[in-house]
Every structure is written in structure tokens, then in C-alpha cells.
Amino acid sequence: MSNNPLLGVTIVWILLLVFFVSSAHAEIIVINSKDWKDVYSGVMYANFKGYSAAFLNSPNPTGLFNILPKDNIILLESKNNAMVDNFENLLKVKEYNVVSSRKLSNFNLELYKELGLKRFILVEEDYPYAAIIASPYAYLTKSWVFIVDDSNVNTITPIISGADNVLSFGLFKRSLHDTLRPYISKEINTGNKFKDSIMLANEFGKIKQFKQVLITDGKSVEQELLSGSKGASPALLVGDNLLPDTILDYIKSKAIKTAVVIGGNLGVIGERIRERTKKNVAVFIKFGQSISGANRIYALTMFPLPTPHLNLSILSASYDPEQKKIFVRFKNTGNVGVFEFTTLRIKNKGNEILSISDSEPVFIGAGEEVINSYDAVIPESVLSEKLIVEFYTSYGETVDGLEKYITSKGKYGPPLSLPLKIETLKDSSDVEITAVKYYPGDRRFAISIKNTGNVGAWASVVLNDVMVNGIRKSLSYDGKKYIGVGKEKEFYITARLDRFDLEENEIVNVKVMYGENKEAMIKSKTKELELEIVETNLIGMLIGSNGNIMLGVAIIIIIAVSLIIKKRR
Numbered sequence: 001m002s003n004n005p006l007l008g009v010t011i012v013w014i015l016l017l018v019f020f021v022s023s024a025h026a027e028i029i030v031i032n033s034k035d036w037k038d039v040y041s042g043v044m045y046a047n048f049k050g051y052s053a054a055f056l057n058s059p060n061p062t063g064l065f066n067i068l069p070k071d072n073i074i075l076l077e078s079k080n081n082a083m084v085d086n087f088e089n090l091l092k093v094k095e096y097n098v099v100s101s102r103k104l105s106n107f108n109l110e111l112y113k114e115l116g117l118k119r120f121i122l123v124e125e126d127y128p129y130a131a132i133i134a135s136p137y138a139y140l141t142k143s144w145v146f147i148v149d150d151s152n153v154n155t156i157t158p159i160i161s162g163a164d165n166v167l168s169f170g171l172f173k174r175s176l177h178d179t180l181r182p183y184i185s186k187e188i189n190t191g192n193k194f195k196d197s198i199m200l201a202n203e204f205g206k207i208k209q210f211k212q213v214l215i216t217d218g219k220s221v222e223q224e225l226l227s228g229s230k231g232a233s234p235a236l237l238v239g240d241n242l243l244p245d246t247i248l249d250y251i252k253s254k255a256i257k258t259a260v261v262i263g264g265n266l267g268v269i270g271e272r273i274r275e276r277t278k279k280n281v282a283v284f285i286k287f288g289q290s291i292s293g294a295n296r297i298y299a300l301t302m303f304p305l306p307t308p309h310l311n312l313s314i315l316s317a318s319y320d321p322e323q324k325k326i327f328v329r330f331k332n333t334g335n336v337g338v339f340e341f342t343t344l345r346i347k348n349k350g351n352e353i354l355s356i357s358d359s360e361p362v363f364i365g366a367g368e369e370v371i372n373s374y375d376a377v378i379p380e381s382v383l384s385e386k387l388i389v390e391f392y393t394s395y396g397e398t399v400d401g402l403e404k405y406i407t408s409k410g411k412y413g414p415p416l417s418l419p420l421k422i423e424t425l426k427d428s429s430d431v432e433i434t435a436v437k438y439y440p441g442d443r444r445f446a447i448s449i450k451n452t453g454n455v456g457a458w459a460s461v462v463l464n465d466v467m468v469n470g471i472r473k474s475l476s477y478d479g480k481k482y483i484g485v486g487k488e489k490e491f492y493i494t495a496r497l498d499r500f501d502l503e504e505n506e507i508v509n510v511k512v513m514y515g516e517n518k519e520a521m522i523k524s525k526t527k528e529l530e531l532e533i534v535e536t537n538l539i540g541m542l543i544g545s546n547g548n549i550m551l552g553v554a555i556i557i558i559i560a561v562s563l564i565i566k567k568r569r
Contacts, residue, residue, distance in 0.1 A: 027099060028071050030064075031055040032087045033078035033107070037147050039303045040131055040221050041107035042076050047139055047227040048115050055221070056083040057303045065094060066298050067289050075101035076111075109155060112144040118164040119143035122156075122172075122180060128305040129218025129237060130170030133197045136214065136228020136235050137204050143167070153179050170196055174470030174498060191472070192400050193218075194237050194244040201234035201250070210234060212258040213251065215273070217266060217403075220302035224286070225262050233260070239396065239403020240265070241413070243272045252277060261285045263302060268412070308336040308397065312364065314406055317344075317389045318421040319378055326356070326374040326389075327425060327522055330364055337365045337476060340395040341402055346378060346420060347388045353378060361399045363462055363511075365476025370460075370513055371522050383422050390415035429457035429516045433527045434488065436463075436508045437534050443496045445475070446534075449512055450488040457483050458521055459514040461491045467504040468495050480518055505531050 029051045031042035039055045046053035054068055061084050073096050075088055084090065088101050104110050121143045123130035131145055138145050143165070146156050153176055160166045160183045168180065168187040188199045204210065214225055214235040228234060236247050251259065251273065261270040264287035274283045288297040311334040318327050326346075332338055339361035346353045356374045364370055378387070392414045394402035405414045430453035437446045447461045463475045477491045497505065508531045515521035 026072055027074050028052045028054055028068070029074045029076060030068070030091075031076050031107075032082050032084060033076075034081045034083050035078060035107075036128065036221065036303060036305050037125070038078050038081070038104070038107040040135075040145075040147070040226070041111055043221055043223050043226050044135060044138070044145060045076075045107070045111040045115070047223070047230075048117075048142070053223050054301070055303055056087070057301060059084060061087070061090065063298070063301070066296075067301065068096070070096060072097050072099045074099060076107070077101065077103045078107075079103040079105045106152075108147050109152065112146075115144065117142055117144045118162075119167075120160050120163050120165070121145045121167045121169055122148050122160070122184070123169050124172045124176060125149040126173070127170050127193075128307075129193060130196070132216060132218045132221070132225065132305070133193075133200060133235050133237055134167075134169045135226040136231070136233060137200050139227045140204060140207060140231045141165075148172075148176055148180070150176070156180075157183060169200065171471055174500060177470060192246075193398075194246050194400070197235065197237040198246060198250050201236060204228075204234035205254075208232075211254075211256055212260065213256055215259050215261040215266065215269060217263070219305050219307050220263065221305065222262055222286075222300065222302050229260070238266065238269050239401060241268060241405050242394070242396070242401070242403035243269050243276070244400075248273070248276055251281060256281055258282045258284065263287065263300060308334065310334045310336065310338055310395065310397065310404055312338055312340055312393070312395045312404075312406060314391055314393065314416060314418065315369075316421065317391075317418050318423050318425070319376065319383075319387075320423065320425045321378070321380070321383060322424055324375065324377050326376045326420075327371050327520075328374070328389075328391075329369065329371050331369045332364045332366055335366055336397060337363060337368075337474060338395045338397060339363050339399050339402060339474075340393055342372070342391060342393040344374070344392070345390040345415070346376070347390060348382050348385050353382065353387070361402065363464060363474040363476065365462065365478070367478070368460070368476060369519075371515075371520060373522060373524070387420040387422075389418050389420045391418070425520065425522055427516050427520075427522055429453045429455050429514055429523065431457055431459055431483065431512060431514045431525070433461075433510050433512055433525065433529065435532060436510055436529045437532045438497060438502065438505075439534050440497070440502075441535060443494060445493040445495060445508075446490040447477070447493070447510055447512075448488055448490050449481075449483060449514075451483040451485055454485060455516055456485060457514050457516060458518040459483055459489075459491075459512055460521070461493075461513075462511040463493060464509040464511060464526075466495070466508060467501045468497060469501065470498075480521070482518070502531070502533060507531065 029046040031039050043053045091098050121134045121138050125147050134145050165185045166183050168184045212233045214233050216235050218237050259273050259281050270283040270285050313331050315329040341358050341361045343357040345355045393406040395404050396402040406416045408416050432450050432452050434450050435448040449459050451457050458480050460480045461477045465472055475493050481489050483489050507528050509528050511526045513521045513524045515523050
């Protein structure tokens with residue numbers, strides 16, 4: 001008997017294949033666009049119309065032709081952003097019968113008109129996963145999902161003004177939410193995307209009972225997922241390597257019998273569901289597709305959604321016997337800031353000497369290289385040995401979404417193992433965080449750091465958990481500054497805050513990383529300070545930080561009239 005823990009799941013992988021089968025119509029809708037919003041809307045449209053759907057997900061159409069049966073084709077193409085040019089002609093060369101074709105400028109705003117729907121779901125473009133999670137409920141309730149941004153919100157509001165029901169799902173920046181609020185019937189936004197998916201599943205269950213759920217990371221368009229298995233199953237959100245406790249608890253509490261995992265990349269999540277429910281939940285992993293009568297299996301066709309590039313690495317680890325601290329150098333080579341949470345274990349010849357963890361997730365800005373320190377006492381008797389550090393480090397965009405792990409090369413899970421260097425790192429620098437200000441006219445924070453030590457110091461800063469346009473974020477200064485002895489410098493971080501943000505950011509949590517060595521800032525301090533609002537222009541000073549716009553406008557008008565009268569005299 002095999003000891004492979006994935007054996008049970010592997011059998012399910014082989015059994016669960018996807019076939020294009022005859023639907024209520026003999027035609028297949030084929031979508032040709034580079035824009036995920038077009039592909040999403042086209043598949044949603046096909047689901048409502050009862051058609052099968054297919055789409056191009058690369059400039060090479062070979063993959064589509066491998067799984068596209070010779071049924072009649074309804075071609076929907078982007079007018080200005082097609083994935084493959086002259087695709088209709090290519091279909092005809094391949095002996096497909098294109099019964100109709102048309103070019104669209106905006107699938108999301110055009111296709112809904114043909115469906116006669118009076119219910120709508122709103123999601124923000126900056127959070128594509130929300131559209132994926134919303135789609136099974138949209139199919140069940142015959143609701144069209146509008147993907148909202150600054151450029152289309154004023155087009156969408158007249159449409160939803162006469163709707164029977166409008167659901168707002170997921171995060172929205174305040175400026176968009178304020179515009180949409182008068183038309184919204186119900187909102188789901190807990191601030192946690194995993195909990196939001198549970199809330200929507202609950203709404204699904206009020207209409208239709210279910211014992212099957214779809215499991216997705218919300219990063220790709222796939223037809224069955226968007227229809228919720230034709231209205232049978234809600235979708236629950238997981239991370240790449242993260243099965244949130246809230247999701248697992250929900251599966252258990254609802255006595256779910258079947259979990260269909262969308263995509264082979266989430267196989268490890270399927271295995272965790274199977275194990276942690278004590279095999280009470282049957283797990284199917286949807287990974288492949290074919291066409292009827294074919295002998296070959298092809299990868300499941302999925303259209304990737306825009307997602308930030310997350311990549312965090314650990315460069316080195318060292319122990320200073322004098323300070324009794326372990327210093328770990330992290331580098332964020334991704335394009336967005338991430339939170340990391342680390343548990344590290346020191347081992348000597350395979351035996352664990354000690355284990356240490358972060359007390360809370362730590363923010364590291366995009367492109368930053370930082371050193372985190374951990375208090376530790378390693379016995380002197382083993383310092384001459386070849387000590388190993390095992391890192392169990394998870395990271396992600398949010399504190400509650402640590403969905404990735406740092407792993408060793410060629411490994412799919414933690415730990416990452418590195419040698420522990422023994423070295424003395426002397427640093428007598430010292431600084432203080434003296435003030436944090438916000439300049440509305442310049443739309444930026446200014447954090448004042450003073451060198452209170454007897455040597456020059458390099459420093460960088462982070463603002464933890466500040467409200468920006470109604471959404472909590474951590475912001476970091478891009479770079480490092482040198483501060484001479486006794487000197488004080490300001491670190492500027494750009495952020496556009498509205499008057500509500502200013503009220504909610506009355507107290508700001510500031511972290512400064514500093515040190516004598518620019519490449520080894522091994523010290524840090526955190527401090528909470530009152531935010532000072534500094535107006536830098538006449539209009540801003542007249543309006544004031546309390547947002548009394550009418551008073552400011554009145555004063556400006558009075559000044560302008562006075563100047564005109566004076567000039568005429």
C-alpha cells in the first residue's frame with residue numbers, strides 16, 4: 001500500500017475531468033479579449049443565456065483549438081484589445097462555423113442590456129477576487145455583476161437607480177462608495193475577504209440549500225465557477241497555501257459533503273480540507289478537460305486575473321552573543337508591500353535548541369530590505385557548532401491573508417533552512433520619532449525623525465494601519481535617509497486622504513528602522529503620535545481640516561469681490 005498522503009486526492013484528480021457537452025443551445029460562445037473584465041462578463045453572459053463558453057487566454061490559440069468542439073461559434077471580440085487578431089478568419093480556416101460575430105468596446109457595460117436583468121451586484125475593479133466570489137450568487141439570483149471604477153461609476157449609477165435590488169460586495173474606496181451608496185440595497189464588507197465569501201454563501205443558502213461548495217483562490221475566470229455549478233454551489237475563498245480557519249469552520253458547521261477545488265494549483269488546500277474534516281468531506285480537484293471522444297487530457301482553461309506580484313525572501317540569519325539577539329534579513333522583491341509572520345527554530349545536529357515567533361505580523365514595503373531582530377539566548381557550549389535556522393514564514397497582502405510561504409529551492413512548503421552565523425553587530429545609534437504630519441495640499445505624510453545618539457544614523461519609516469480613502473493600509477517610505485548627530489529629518493509618504501480619513505487617523509502608529517550601517521539597520525522603534533494637519537496653501541487654510549467647504553468658499557468669494565471693487569476704484 002502506498003504511503004503517499006495525496007493518493008486519495010490523486011484518484012479524484014483522475015476521475016474529475018471536464019467535457020464540453022451539448023447545452024441547451026448547439027452554439028458555443030467564444031471570447032477574444034485580453035481584458036479580464038471582458039472575459040468575465042462574456043462567460044457570465046453565456047451562463048445566463050445557457051451557452052457553453054470558451055475563451056483565449058494566450059496569443060497562441062492552439063490550446064483553445066485542442067478543446068473546442070466543431071459546434072457553431074458565436075464570437076465575441078474586443079474592439080480594441082483582442083487577444084488574437086483576425087481570429088474569426090482563423091476559426092473559419094480551422095473549419096469552424098461562425099454563425100455570428102461582433103466587436104464590443106466594453107463587455108461589462110454592453111452585454112447586460114440583452115438579458116433584461118433588474119438585479120445587480122457591485123464590485124470594485126481593484127479587487128477582482130470579489131467578482132469571482134460574487135458570480136455563483138449572481139447566477140442564482142439572476143443578477144448582473146458590474147465591475148466599478150472611477151471611469152464608469154457615473155455610467156453605472158443611472159442603470160442601478162431603478163433596480164429591484166443592488167448588492168455591494170467587498171471593499172470599495174470611499175469616493176466610489178459614496179457615489180454608489182444611495183442605490184445600494186445591501187452591503188457585504190467585513191474588511192476580511194475570506195469572511196466576505198462566507199457572508200455571501202449564507203445569502204446563497206437563504207435561497208437554495210447546498211451541501212457542496214466551490215473552493216477558489218479568486219485569481220482566475222472559469223466557467224463552472226462563475227455559474228456556481230449552474231446555481232448549485234456558492235464559492236468560498238482560500239489563499240494559495242492558506243486554508244483560513246474561518247473557511248474550515250464554516251465547512252464543518254454547515255455539514256458540507258463535497259468541496260470542488262477549482263484548479264490543480266490548489267491541490268494542497270484540497271488535501272487539508274480532507275484531513276482537517278477527518279475525511280468527512282469528499283474533495284474533488286478540477287484540473288483537466290477534454291472533448292467527447294478524445295483520448296487526451298488538457299489543462300483546465302482559466303483566465304488569470306490581475307494580481308500583485310508577491311515575493312519575499314530571507315537572505316541571512318545571524319546571532320550576536322553580546323546582544324543576545326538573532327538578526328534576520330528579509331527582502332521584498334515584489335511590487336506591493338506584504339505582512340510576514342515568522343516562527344524560527346534553531347537546531348544543532350537535528351535537535352531543536354529553541355523556538356521563537358513574531359508577536360504579530362510585520363509589514364515590509366515593496367522593494368525594501370529590512371532586518372528583524374529576535375531576543376534569544378543560545379547556550380555558549382553550542383556556538384561553535386554548525387547551527388541551522390528553520391524558518392516557517394508566511395506572508396501576504398493583509399494581516400489576515402498570509403497565504404504564501406518562504407520555502408527552500410525545489411520545495412513546496414516550509415521550512416526554509418539557513419545556516420546561523422555567529423557575529424557581533426555593534427550599533428550605538430539612537431533616534432526618536434518626534435512628529436507625524438499630513439499636508440492636504442501636497443497629499444503626503446511627513447514623519448520627523450531626530451538623531452539623539454552620538455553617531456550618524458540611517459533610517460526608514462513605516463506607517464502602520466492608516467485609513468486611506470476608507471481602506472486600511474500600511475505605508476512605507478521608499479528608501480533610506482542619513483541623519484547626522486543632533487539633526488532631524490522628515491520622511492515623506494504620498495497618500496490621498498479625505499476629511500473622513502483625517503478624522504479616523506487622529507492617532508498614527510509609526511515604526512522607524514535605523515542603524516549606523518545603511519545596509520544593516522538592525523534597530524527599530526514604534527510609537528503612536530497624534531496626527532498634525534498642516535495646510536500649505538490659501539484654499540486649504542480657508543477650508544480647514546474639518547472640511548467646512550462652504551465657509552471656505554464664502555471667504556474666497558468675499559476676498560475676490562473685494563479685490564475686484566478695489567481694482568475698479
